[in-house]
Amino acid sequence: MDYILAPSILSADFKELGKEMKKTEEGGAKYLHFDVMDGMFVPNISFGIPVLASIRGATEQVMDVHLMIREPIRYVEDFKKAGADIITVHLEACEDVHATLGKIRDAGLRCGLSICPETDVEELAPYLEEIDMALIMSVHPGFGGQSFIPESLEKIRKTRKMAEERGLDLDIQVDGGIGMSNIREVLDAGANVIVIGSGVFKGDAGENTRGYMEIMKSYE
Template identity: 55%
Template sequence: MALPPEDLRDKIAPSILSADFARLGEEIRAIEKAGADMIHFDVMDGHFVPNLSIGIPVLESVRKVTRLPLDAHLMISEPARYVEAFVKAGANSISVHCEVCPDIPAMAKRIHDLGARASIGINPETDADRVLPFADQLDMILVMSVHPGFGGQEFIPAALDKLRYIRRELKRRGLSIDVEIDGGVKLDNIAEVKAAGANVFVSGSGIFGKPDYSKIVGEMRELIAQTPAKI
């Protein structure tokens, strides 16, 4: 689903997986005040990825304390069973992984029918061509730049080539959809990621835990604003 040109803007999406969960409401209000564009909400099932994380009750609680769009990233083996529950809980966008999604058009349609934006994620070892044939039915493609399952990992440089390839192909097909990057995105590499074609930047430990969220988000925004895509 192509976006109007004015909506294909750069967006910073702090990942609350790295937030202080003892102060989650305060953390969310702080990143909202800092100028974040959306909140990235990582869901892990201990099966598709080797870890467990937050789920529907936490998303419902987060929805009550912010007006920011909630980007639910379902790193789970059976996403079709849960997409409706996450949308009802307040998710504005649902990302499911192509590795566990045999029918991407059907999944995109279901998410759209529920009133949410549809996104498909691609793990580091998965070829982008697994998703690109269906890009005209999506609102976003999510490129993993770490192996999903744990926060705080180092950025995988090969993700830059994948970003460039995806953005070139989207441009060739005349499609304006978001390209999201998730994993190891920080102040020291966000410009490289922007230059490679991403426009939605998920950052967990690159934001949370820093002494001044407004300062770090502002610096990230300045870097991406100064960096044209080079594809």
């Protein structure tokens, strides 16, 4: 299993975004997490297609696009053209989850499905064979800097168990409130793709990235 750090640029200094991204790449982060919010599914607005297109050429990292928007099926092709490598959508935001996942796969992209803290992890079960990655939100989506919800650990364990019982090589991503104080708990529960925002970008992004990568490499 690969253990992957996905720094969330939502917490980056946008005046220095290119430099900050390069620091995380040089520090060993394989992914960049790109949070898209529409002000409807979540109570905040972030950035979208033009920003992704503008930064795509600044890094060789995998563009891990997390769509916190209603009916994301409408924008799959646009995000592909802008440079997305992975598109993750929310189960709660899709009228037809199967169709949305199929649209992502048909576009030739890796496919993720996320659930909010209020959603039972069992609701992922019908879709596990259709996705490459399950994203467990460990905070309420919409804002950075929130505290990790402890009950998320059991959701991670249950998701890993469901995947193993089906013989699936499923990535489990966790997003929200993760830092040096609890990253090992999250990894021990069964996650292997870790999203970290302020923990990477507050301070020296390269040094912070290397610190998290040292921990994650110890699990390989």
